Amino acid sequence: MSRLTRRNLLKVVGSGAAGASAAGLLGGRGGIPAAAAQSAPNVAGQTITHWDFLSPEGKSPRELAIRQIEEEFHRRSGVTVNFQIMPWQDLGTKVIAAVEAGNPPDCSRVNIYHLKMILTADGLTGLNPFIAKTFTEEDKKDFLVDFTAAMVVNNSKASMQLETVPKALFIRKDWLAKAGLRAPKTWAEFVEVGKALTGSGRWGYMFGASKTQLNQVETIFQPQIHGRGGRVLDASDRAAFNDDAGVATYQFLADCVHKHKITPAQVIAMTYDDVTDAFKAGRVAIIQEGAHRFGDIANAIGRDNLELAKVPSDDPNRPSPTVVTGWGMGIPRGSKHPDAAWEHIKAYLSPEAQELNARASGLLPSRKSVLQRPFFQTPEAAHLRWWVDYMAERGEIIINVATFTQLNEALVDALQEVITDPGANIRKVLDNAAATYNQVASN
């Protein structure tokens, strides 16, 4: 897991459009790098299968952006893309099964947290040859976040990052204003705000702790445990969430339910999607959410009613980290049309496509140079600049291990235990969870 340094991220903004233009990023064919335009193979007329959890036929902001990107891609390349839609939490595992069955899609979305597991199963084609043909050395540096630790295995890159999804607190700004409060900077303030905003059928804070959508649970814990000075996993990827910071985090979450009463016990039956829906429906004041759902939520509750805030810590001058994740795109092993699949991936890396995504859904682009485009300097893009600043200050990549699902399961089991049993010995619960995870991870 690599830390995002402020220097690296600020260099993004400082590098300027000139560099990007020089690298051909803003020119070329439809925003595709100039090098690509020269060496692109003729793939016109081919039909590829693409696996995704978003559909160009859908109505959400991200899906509307995808429709435009796909139409433009088809117009320029002559490639027809057949979308096959899967649940987002199953996409990685389904790619593995399809590769093993000898019937993989030509192209697929893959999340960072699934990558190690897919690569363990040798499920993706190495992208180095395609990258070498397409990108200059300068282009290769043009990525906002260095996901090398997650995406490069045995010196081979397996996925191209399409977007950057940092996570923070989403707060009902209108409720805050009505209560005469401001966004909390410390956990103590967080509880006070939560209490003030709880009542009349509303809750102060919710998080999804059901096992139905496991892979988002870790994003609750990583900022909180790391923000308290602990680690979820140690340097050798063994469980460390049973340290003092872990105990304090679990104690805090249990207290939110039992002591402060700002969180309903029902969260143990709620998924990540349920919590987002509850926020959109006006039933909760604060959630931990990602940039990718900003547009959707803003549409639901009104842009002016949504405030972004850094994850609090015990030090008002130093927030807890923002966990950075996001979807990439890769070419499953055995793809029948790898060249066309690469062209498809490139279409999503073009500055135009990335700006479209940012405008439509609030997603941060994956490429630095895109941030130099005029849109990102407008008041409309203020929230995007806020995310960049937060990442520069306290960004860290989501944990990526092959046993990520089991890690989430261990964290959730422990959370469910401390919520269902108010008298549980948290240290003991976490020791058991850590031992269980270490045993699974070592098998």
Place this chain on the structure above:
Amino acid sequence: MRAAAGHDRRRWASAGGFPEQMRRAGGPSRNPGSGTAGLARAPRFDAFPYLLMAPGLLLVLFVTLYPMLFTIDYSVMRTQVFRQLGYVGLANFQRLFADPRFRMDVVNSIVFVLSSVALTWIFGLALALFLRRQTWGNTVLRTLVLIPWVTNQVVLALMWKWLLTGETSPINYVLGLVGIPQFSPLISMSQALPTLIFVNAWRASGFSLLLMLAGLAGIPVQLEEAAEVDGATWLQKIRYVILPMLRPISLACIITLTISFFNIIVLPLDLTGGGPLNSTEVISLRLYREGFQYYHMELASAITLVLVTLDLALSWIYYKMIRLDAAGA
């Protein structure tokens, strides 16, 4: 009542029931002494019917035998996703049975299956008795009962989750209006599994209803009339006439439901996710997790074999019960 049933059976036989008619027509009989002249000569082996059956047989073998061999192979190996790293004998099974969570899964499965089957059968029978008369209203009600059985389990799970989760529950809203405190069975260690069982039985009652209605339609009306003439009460009629006559179809219903419930994944996954604290995790859900979430193919294969063994054992017991039942008849 038994006398009435026996009387009816005798009447049916004297009128020339199906076996009697077959005998008269010179058709096949279990009695070797009653054969016709054509059966005296051993028939010549004719390969043609087997040739016609071969494609179907090969297809069935491919989709059943191959996965079974694949599963047995992986269950005795150490694996990394699909890559076999070495032979480990029965170590995967030892690991599985040493795991307290798996033992809990087995107990949960047995409780879930037995309770669900019993409830589904009772619901189906009760509904069938209530809705057996052919009226317009009953036809509508039967259709309503069937809807959950033909509806996607994801939809049912989401609906019940919405109904039973304290925060969004309209049930709790109504209870709140009359001063009754909220209830949230899905987050209770003691109530989650009974809730899952109830929802599953409610879902499958339509299937049970169909079978029971078919069974009731097959009961000669004279039997029930004879029981009424003998002064049997409604409950006695059910106990001594209807239930014995429904026995074969009840067994068929129970076998089908048992195998179906042992292999259920979607409903528990989407309704409770196996929680809280694995209190609703059944073997099939664990199998799904090991196989398709963790990619522990060796453990998934071992669990599959445990599940198949349980299915086969139950099927064998039911088969024996049907044989006994047929012999008793």
